[in-house]
Amino acid sequence: MKKVLLILLAALFIAVGCQEADASQDAEQQENPGSDTEENTVSDEPVEVIFWHAMGGALQEALDQIVASYNEAQDQVIVKAEYQGTYDEALTKFNSIAGTENAPTMMQVFEIGTKSMINSGGIEPIQTFIDQDGYDMGQLEENIINYYRVDDQFYSMPFNSSTPVMYYNKDAFEAAGLDPDNPPATFEEIEAAGRTIMAENPDMKGFALQAYGWLYEQLLANQGALLMNNDNGRTDTPTEIGFTEEEGKSIFEWVERMIADDTFANYGTNGDNMVAGFMAEDVAMFLASSANVRSVVDSAPFEVGVAFLPYPENKERNGVVIGGASLWMMNGKEEAEQLAAWDFMKYLQTPEVQAAWHVGTGYFAINPAAYEEQVVQDAYQEMPQLKVTVDQLQSTTSSVATEGALMDMIPEARRITESALETVYNGGDVDTAYQAVVDQMNAAIEQANRARGE
Amino acid sequence: MKDTAVILSDEKQIDVFKAVKKQKLVRFLKGMLFLMPSIVLFSLFLFYPLGRTIYLSFFLTDGSGDPTVFVGWENYLNLFTSPIFLKSLRATFLFVLYTVPGTILVSLFLAILANEKLKGIGIFRTMYASTMGISVAAASVFWMFLFHPTIGWLNQILQALGFNSIGWLTDPQWALLAVSISTIWMNLGFTFLIMLGGLQSIDRYLYESADIDGASYFYQLRRITLPMLSPTLFFVITVTFINAFQTFGQIDMLTRGGPQNETQLIVYSIYQEAFMNYQFGPASAQAIFLFIVILLLTLIQFKLGERKVHYQ
Structure with a gap:
């Protein structure tokens, strides 16, 4: 029995001893930071910048190349690019460590995460560095910076931007007697083209629309509709949806008409399957991000055309909202580290880097000067389809609709529209599907506003 | 644990009642010692998260999961x-x-x-x-x-x-x-x-x-x-x-x-x-x-x- 007691006492001593050791270590650490920074400024140790991104596959390779060339070009800063999964996953990871020392120096976040990043409190608006440095944001593409300018401030640096475009099979158009250089521009023209193509080749469906909330938002914006009220959340936090019944339903009804014609190919929410179906000549037209232009054109066994996003006949074309992502600076980091990250951000905006990025992926050049670069000119000669996406963006009418909506529950809104689209694809009633979108989205907006506790 | 030590050192005369009590306590502590690893692991990875989940279920939260507004049973009612x-x-x-x-x-x-x-x-x-x-x-x-x-x-x-x-x-x-x-x-x-x-x-x-x-x-x-x-x-x-x-x-x-x-x-x-x-x-x-x-x-x-x- 005494032995047990001794063991217990010994354990107690060890526990107390550990705590004391911890305390003394803490004290040492508290003394250290001062000396650390002194050392840093004196020595020529390069500053390390941790950069979280969500670029997988071929996009990651293109990004890694840019990072490597930056690290080689100078010896003050070392950028470490770390892939953190999809945009959603990366944002979730960031949210759980925002404001702690585990946070990266800078991070790539998708456009619909803008509002929740601002609300997270873990970021330093890049406006701070723009002012310090006198950096000219005016040199960047106007339509892109319009999206990221919130209350006349830049919170993040635009980086990779894309818009949706329509891909079509030129060979199939020719076979059906349609003009391959004059693709359909409206919903109605697409329906007609689909019917013609199917009459010629019954194995090929006319059109595929992936059940993807982003595309629904784009098709709304293209007809000048708002996604959220209060000017798409630009003047005040949205309190309900911003589109009218006619606008919101037009897309569902369009799909319904194509299903009735039997010209619609349903690939559900899976974009990869849709592209595979296009490659296998199962479907003649589909909508997808312009970031895919290079890979689709390169790997299709037929000639691929790229066209503007369609709109309903009785409306004007308004243009597109930029999609993609921007770069965010974290707060609570040492100034040297932040300045190093800022330097890297500026490097990414140079025409040379943007030209390589644009040509290598299909994302826009944020800096229009990049289009003058020889690499880009050569690429346009070789692949004119790359240019369509730039033309579409530059012909976009600047308005609240095309500036895009700002709200933190947009990821949820996307899933709501996706399941409504699927309902219609599978023969569901348009009115019920649309009503579900309105009810669920308004409820989600209300919930999000309450959760902020303001 | 210090209390045990005090009881033990103070104990001079033989008191049956006290002895039994002491034995029980030691036995309890011994048992706890053996259970300690699983108690610590369970509380860390099961009981604490469970308690935290119950707590959070009565709130709305911000993006990083910090509770903002107390809503009582509303989250549960909304489910149904x-x-x-x-x-x-x-x-x-x-x-x-x-x-x-x-x-x-x-x-x-x-x-x-x-x-x-x-x-x-x-x-x-x-x-x-x-x-x-x-x-x-x-x-x-x-x-x-x-x-x-x-x-x-x-x-x-x-x-x-x-x-x-x-x-x-x-x-x-x-x-x-x-x-x-x-x-x-x-x-x-x-x-x-x-x-x-x-x-x-x-x-x-x-x-x-x-x-x-x-x-x-x-x-x-x-x-x-x-x-x-x-x-x-x-x-x-x-x-x-x-x-x-x-x-x-x-x-x-x-x-x-x-x-x-x-x-x-x-x-x-x-x-x-x-x-x-x-x-x-x-x-x-x-x-x-x-x-x-x-x-x-x-x-x-x-x-x-x-x-x-x-x-x-």
């Missing part, structure tokens, strides 16, 4: 008016209904086959148990190829036989069934192995005496094999049951809850609510609800099922 949650509840029960009996019947059949003493039976036993070594992610990718609408094997076989191809993962009529089939396949290895072990441990003499009595094969199966296997069956049913309620991986890989939320099982719905919509409050309420459902069903199962179990 939300058509999406009711649908996911229905999907979960259907999924359990498809996968639990499916897994048990198929693996029981395979285990009885593989229990025969034949030449080369080891090869079949290895084969049947092999899905145990495949991760959910790898298996899902494999099934995704099989289910592919145009180039998948399943549809190619259907077309070769003259049937229309099926949108396995995109058709709301089929998606849940398709996910269930792949789940049954994934579960087979483990349940097969446990059941084979159960069959192997049944005494031979039971069958020998039944043979002498002239009992047929199926009579033996019904009267000897199944009753003797019942503890194993009970264990396997309980485990697959709970696993089915907690299915996540294959949903995330194959359908992401679609089409039309048809395969949105509760655990996936919790994940979506918390980590994609950043609504940690409602997500916590769903988690607590799932906890209660599994707890109740397991209790019922123990009450009803255990009566039929025959322990040797």
Whole structure:
């Protein structure tokens, strides 16, 4: 029995001893930071910048190349690019460590995460560095910076931007007697083209629309509709949806008409399957991000055309909202580290880097000067389809609709529209599907506003 | 702990009452010492998160999961008016209904086959148990190829036989069934192995005496094999049951809850609510609800099922 007691006492001593050791270590650490920074400024140790991104596959390779060339070009800063999964996953990871020392120096976040990043409190608006440095944001593409300018401030640096475009099979158009250089521009023209193509080749469906909330938002914006009220959340936090019944339903009804014609190919929410179906000549037209232009054109066994996003006949074309992502600076980091990250951000905006990025992926050049670069000119000669996406963006009418909506529950809104689209694809009633979108989205907006506790 | 030391050092005269008390205390502490590792681990990874989840389920939260507004029971009440949650509840029960009996019947059949003493039976036993070594992610990718609408094997076989191809993962009529089939396949290895072990441990003499009595094969199966296997069956049913309620991986890989939320099982719905919509409050309420459902069903199962179990 005494032995047990001794063991217990010994354990107690060890526990107390550990705590004391911890305390003394803490004290040492508290003394250290001062000396650390002194050392840093004196020595020529390069500053390390941790950069979280969500670029997988071929996009990651293109990004890694840019990072490597930056690290080689100078010896003050070392950028470490770390892939953190999809945009959603990366944002979730960031949210759980925002404001702690585990946070990266800078991070790539998708456009619909803008509002929740601002609300997270873990970021330093890049406006701070723009002012310090006198950096000219005016040199960047106007339509892109319009999206990221919130209350006349830049919170993040635009980086990779894309818009949706329509891909079509030129060979199939020719076979059906349609003009391959004059693709359909409206919903109605697409329906007609689909019917013609199917009459010629019954194995090929006319059109595929992936059940993807982003595309629904784009098709709304293209007809000048708002996604959220209060000017798409630009003047005040949205309190309900911003589109009218006619606008919101037009897309569902369009799909319904194509299903009735039997010209619609349903690939559900899976974009990869849709592209595979296009490659296998199962479907003649589909909508997808312009970031895919290079890979689709390169790997299709037929000639691929790229066209503007369609709109309903009785409306004007308004243009597109930029999609993609921007770069965010974290707060609570040492100034040297932040300045190093800022330097890297500026490097990414140079025409040379943007030209390589644009040509290598299909994302826009944020800096229009990049289009003058020889690499880009050569690429346009070789692949004119790359240019369509730039033309579409530059012909976009600047308005609240095309500036895009700002709200933190947009990821949820996307899933709501996706399941409504699927309902219609599978023969569901348009009115019920649309009503579900309105009810669920308004409820989600209300919930999000309450959760902020303001 | 210091108190113990004081009691011990102060103790001079012999007091029976005190001695017994002291002994009890020491025994208690000794017991706690042995339990300490599991108590620490359980509290760290189970009890604390459980408490935290209950706490969060009464709040709305901001993006990083910090509670902002106290809403009382509202998160729970909203669950039962939300058509999406009711649908996911229905999907979960259907999924359990498809996968639990499916897994048990198929693996029981395979285990009885593989229990025969034949030449080369080891090869079949290895084969049947092999899905145990495949991760959910790898298996899902494999099934995704099989289910592919145009180039998948399943549809190619259907077309070769003259049937229309099926949108396995995109058709709301089929998606849940398709996910269930792949789940049954994934579960087979483990349940097969446990059941084979159960069959192997049944005494031979039971069958020998039944043979002498002239009992047929199926009579033996019904009267000897199944009753003797019942503890194993009970264990396997309980485990697959709970696993089915907690299915996540294959949903995330194959359908992401679609089409039309048809395969949105509760655990996936919790994940979506918390980590994609950043609504940690409602997500916590769903988690607590799932906890209660599994707890109740397991209790019922123990009450009803255990009566039929025959322990040797």
